[in-house]
Every structure is written in C-alpha cells, then in structure tokens.
Amino acid sequence: MLMTDRALGAQSENRLVSLANAGLLRDGRWLVRGVDFSIRRGEVVTLIGPNGAGKSTTAKLAIGVLRPNEGAVERMQGLRIGYVPQKLAIDWTMPLSVRRLMRLTGPLSDAELAGALAATGIPHLVDAEVRHLSGGEFQRALLARAIARKPDLMVLDEPVQGVDFAGESALYELIREIRNSTGCGILMISHDLHMVMAGTDTVICLNGHVCCRGTPEVVSQSADYLKLFGGHSRSLAVYSHHHDHTHLPDGRVLHGDGSITDHCHPDDGHHHHEVHDHPHDHTHDHHQHGHAGHDHAHHAPAADRGNDRA
Amino acid sequence: MPGMTTPIMHPPQTGGTIVLDDFFTRALVAGIGVALTAGPLGCFVVWRRMAYFGDTMAHSALLGVALSLFFQINLLVTVFGVAVAVSLLLLMLQRRQSLSADALLGILSHSALAIGLVLVAFMTWVRIDLIAFLFGDILAVTPGDIGLIWGGGVLVLAALVFLWRPLIASTVSEDVAEAEGMKPARARLFFMLLMALVIAIAMKIVGIMLITSLLIIPAATARRFSSSPEVMAVLASLIGALAVIGGLFGSLHYDTPSGPSIVVAALLLFILSLFPALGKNTAEKAGNQGVR
Numbered sequence: 001m002l003m004t005d006r007a008l009g010a011q012s013e014n015r016l017v018s019l020a021n022a023g024l025l026r027d028g029r030w031l032v033r034g035v036d037f038s039i040r041r042g043e044v045v046t047l048i049g050p051n052g053a054g055k056s057t058t059a060k061l062a063i064g065v066l067r068p069n070e071g072a073v074e075r076m077q078g079l080r081i082g083y084v085p086q087k088l089a090i091d092w093t094m095p096l097s098v099r100r101l102m103r104l105t106g107p108l109s110d111a112e113l114a115g116a117l118a119a120t121g122i123p124h125l126v127d128a129e130v131r132h133l134s135g136g137e138f139q140r141a142l143l144a145r146a147i148a149r150k151p152d153l154m155v156l157d158e159p160v161q162g163v164d165f166a167g168e169s170a171l172y173e174l175i176r177e178i179r180n181s182t183g184c185g186i187l188m189i190s191h192d193l194h195m196v197m198a199g200t201d202t203v204i205c206l207n208g209h210v211c212c213r214g215t216p217e218v219v220s221q222s223a224d225y226l227k228l229f230g231g232h233s234r235s236l237a238v239y240s241h242h243h244d245h246t247h248l249p250d251g252r253v254l255h256g257d258g259s260i261t262d263h264c265h266p267d268d269g270h271h272h273h274e275v276h277d278h279p280h281d282h283t284h285d286h287h288q289h290g291h292a293g294h295d296h297a298h299h300a301p302a303a304d305r306g307n308d309r310a
Numbered sequence: 311m312p313g314m315t316t317p318i319m320h321p322p323q324t325g326g327t328i329v330l331d332d333f334f335t336r337a338l339v340a341g342i343g344v345a346l347t348a349g350p351l352g353c354f355v356v357w358r359r360m361a362y363f364g365d366t367m368a369h370s371a372l373l374g375v376a377l378s379l380f381f382q383i384n385l386l387v388t389v390f391g392v393a394v395a396v397s398l399l400l401l402m403l404q405r406r407q408s409l410s411a412d413a414l415l416g417i418l419s420h421s422a423l424a425i426g427l428v429l430v431a432f433m434t435w436v437r438i439d440l441i442a443f444l445f446g447d448i449l450a451v452t453p454g455d456i457g458l459i460w461g462g463g464v465l466v467l468a469a470l471v472f473l474w475r476p477l478i479a480s481t482v483s484e485d486v487a488e489a490e491g492m493k494p495a496r497a498r499l500f501f502m503l504l505m506a507l508v509i510a511i512a513m514k515i516v517g518i519m520l521i522t523s524l525l526i527i528p529a530a531t532a533r534r535f536s537s538s539p540e541v542m543a544v545l546a547s548l549i550g551a552l553a554v555i556g557g558l559f560g561s562l563h564y565d566t567p568s569g570p571s572i573v574v575a576a577l578l579l580f581i582l583s584l585f586p587a588l589g590k591n592t593a594e595k596a597g598n599q600g601v602r
Contacts, residue, residue, distance in 0.1 A: 063489040083489040090482055094357040095536045105479045105490040155489065 014040050016079055016153045016185045017062050021071035024057055031057045033070065034209050037202075039153065039185040044176075046188045046196050048219075049206035050228055055189045056086050056157055058206060062187060063155050079153060082146030084139075086157035086189070096130045098122070102145050116148035117141070119174055121167065135162030143171065147178055154178070157189045172199055193220055193229075333449050334562065340451040340459050341554035341572065344512045345524065347463035349547030350470050351508055352525035353532070353539065354501060357481050361526055362412070363400070366419035368509050368521040370396040372426030375443055379436050380429065386458070386510050393506035396422060423518075446517030446569030448558070455514060462511045466504050473497050478539055516569040527576040528553060531583045553579055 018038030024031045032054035039045050047055045060066040061073055063081050102113050117123045120140040143159050160168045176199040179186055190196045203219040205211040211224040219225050355364050374389030403414050480487035480494030487494040516524050528550035536542035557572030
C-alpha cells in the first residue's frame, strides 16, 4: 500500500502539469475545450495552430493564469514556472533596465544574471532601458529572464517573435540545450512546426480543441495538420495528392487529382500542375511562405471554429 | 456638538501672519509626511495608468465626510471605508464590461462627489467648511493629526516595501506575476487599501480635489531622473516634500490658500524638470537635483 502510494507519488511528481478535458468559456464562447495533455520533466511539448486557435489560452490554463470552466488542471506542488508571454507592454513611465527586469519575480546573483543574458546573446544590454530595446532584443531579454529563474517548467509563447532569422535557430538550439542540461519541461507555442520540429518531443495541434498530436513527424503528415496549415497554400496539394480526397475545413473537397471543387479563392487551383511537376520545390516553398504570411492559412480555420460553436 | 471630529470646526484662518508659528511648523511636518507617503504610491498610479481611478477614490471621500457627519463616526474611518467600497464597486463593474473603464470612472467619480455634497446640504444642522475639505486646510493640523499622518505613513510605506516585488511584477505583467507565484490579485487589493488609506490621511492636507495631484505630479517629475522604479519612488517622495515646503512658504508669503499653493509648487518643479539643461536620466544627477 505504502509502496504503491510512493510509486504513484513519484509518477505524478514526474508530471509537471496535466490538463484533463480543460475548457475555457468567455462570453458564451468556448475559446478552447476538451484539452488533454501533460508535460513531464525533460519533455518539450509544442502547441501549434492558427491565430485564435487557443494556444495562448491553453498555455495560460496550464500555468494557472486562467482557470478552466470545465475539466481540471493539475500542477506539481511548488512548481517553479518561467513564463515568456506573447505580449508584454511596459508603460514607458516605468524606468526599467534589463538588469531590473531580470529580477522581476525573484532575486538573482550577478553571475546568474550575466550568464543568462550571455546565453541569449545580449550580455551588452544589461544596463539598457527595456523600452529602448528592439523587439528581438526584448524577446531575448524575456527568454533570459525565464531561463535565469531555473524553472521546472518553461512556458514560451512564441519566444522568437521579432528575432532575426539566424538568431531564431540559435535560440531554439539554446532552448534545447537548457532542456538537456536542466531537465526542465518546456511548453512552447509556435505558429509553424518547421522551426521547432527538431527540438520537440510532442506536438499538439490546436484549433479550439486538440486536432491531432504526436511526434513532429507524425503530426506534419496528418490530415488535420494539413487542413489547418495547408488550407490555401500550395504545399497542401503536395502532401494530400496522395490521398483519394480530403475534406477541407470550409466544406470544400480536395480531390486526389489536385482539383478543388466549389472553391472561392482565386489563388487556389492554379498551382496543381506545378505541384505535380516539382513537388520538392513546393515543399520548400511552403516553409518560407508559411513563415512570412500566416494570414493565408487563417480563413479556413476561422470558418471551422464558427461551425464548432454554432 | 459632541463626538464631532476635529477638522470640521476650526477657527477661521488668520491671513498674512508671516511668523514661523507653531501652526506653520505643524503644517510643514504634516505636509512632508503626506508627501513622503504619496511619492511611491503615486509612482504606481502613474505606471498603472490609474490617475483617473485615484481621482475617483478621492472624490468619493466627500461622501465619506457626509457619512461621518451623519452617523457621527470618525472621519478617517468613513472616508477610508467609502474609498474602498468605491474601488471594489469599480472592479466589479469593470468585470461586467458593460461600459468602458473610463466612462465608469467618470460616472462614479462625479456621482460620489455630488451625492456627498447633496447629503451635506441635507444636514442643515451641521455647519461645515466645505472649502477646507475640497481644497485642504493644512494650517489647521493638530499634533494628533501629525501622529496619524506619520503613523499611517510608516504603515503604508512598510506595506509597500513588503509588497514591492509583487506590485512591480504585476505592473509589468499580471500574467507573468501570476504564473510565477507573485499573487498579483492580492497585491492589487492591498494597493487599493493603501490608496484609500493615503486618501483618508491626505484629504486634510491638500483636500479632496487636489489629492491626486500630490500623487501624480511628483512621480511624473521624478520620471526623467530615474533609472529604476526604486529610484523613482524615492525621488517622488523627495520632490513631493520639496513641493510641500515650497508651497507652504509661498502660501505664507503671498497669502494664498495652502493646498493649491502646494500643487502649484509641485507643478513648477515638474515644469522645471522638463528643461533639457537639467541633465539626463542619471540617478546621481537626479539625486542632487531632487534634494538640492
């Protein structure tokens, strides 16, 4: 009996946070519903999904900033969280140096402070005023702050937004290293799977609910993922022409030969021949395309959510 | 009238006494006490963009005055109570999101003031010096008031030191503060209570209409010379104290009302701080200039 308790205790201790059927209702609408997942020590879980899919909401549920209206969220007792929010607006009237920002929610030795800033590539900005930082520099400062806390769980809501392309992969590499060296769990939010693929253990594809989950390889091949991210882009055809036909989120049908029936988007349909000719080029193209212009993919999921709520 | 609190009736001000009388020293000590307390609190009001919120709480103080007269309860208690009640009401209404916070503040602010005035007018048996409540009567402070101001001030400042990290953290980001265990809701509640306390204490010094200015102007003046929130809080206190000293001597010299004179002095310091010649952002320079 005692042994079982201990075993259970050890198991649940391993689990930093777990959501069970969690949902959040705001103004009569479910922002997310039926979300199930947990994060263990050393695990990197990435939430992907279009704008308005409830990624940030889900992260906030996980860390207790929001409380679920349905289901349950359990966190390990004394869980230490390091949080990089998606948005952070500091009133310019508050004088805040990077050094002071680093000590926002807890004391920190000078060495730890300098180390974290060096790791994110901005050791020279330690005395800079936060409001004078560029978007990318501010993002690095926020990441450094979260790292320096030595958290059990890091929650990173689009941690590399505004960071230059070279810096992006370096920061993802850093996040990976931190997971490996400290064994902390990481919950990450990203727009596109491509960038976070290598460092992620589990990908959860959200669109108001969990559409699909699994390793990055599995999710990137799944029809649900393609529906959300390939709805209007060329790579959809690249992947899905292997299928007999696919139901698109807005009710249209994509056939195996690449033709779409009842479509209304003028950009659709004229890539199909190219796709068959140069599938690899277009796979590659999609990554850049998706990165620069997320908006393309959003029309369809929005319609999908509308249906869910109706 | 038994049980009546001291500020309600006092001998009329004798204008033009250019002697450093006892009452003047008391006014200085009291005013400096209020300014030191208001400085750090005022910084939060500025950082959190709560100027109108502070104004609303202050205006509700007149309702507190009326209730104090009506129920013959201590003035401090009713003013504090009404300020807390109004701020809680505001939070509740904001949560419903039926109107913008701005409009709600406007409604509550002026309604509280108007209801206070109407209630006072109904009580025909009481004669009160409305002007003293609206614009302050620092020259009438008693030694008991000074004890209250400094005692309350120490209490407020101690609470602020204790709550400093959660308050700063939640000012920067409520979400980060919540996620990282800073309990921002608790910090916000305590902040509101401290505001109400300072308003209750400061009402007698600068009056209901001018309390917010003593919170905001010194903080805004301190901004340019501050390199960190902590420096800004201390500087705001010192600049506020300077404004009190300048305003009181000015009011003595020019025979002007004391509360408004303090505010004018604070404004002059603020305008002075805008001049570029006064140096940039360094805390050291600011220290010199603030204390002078």
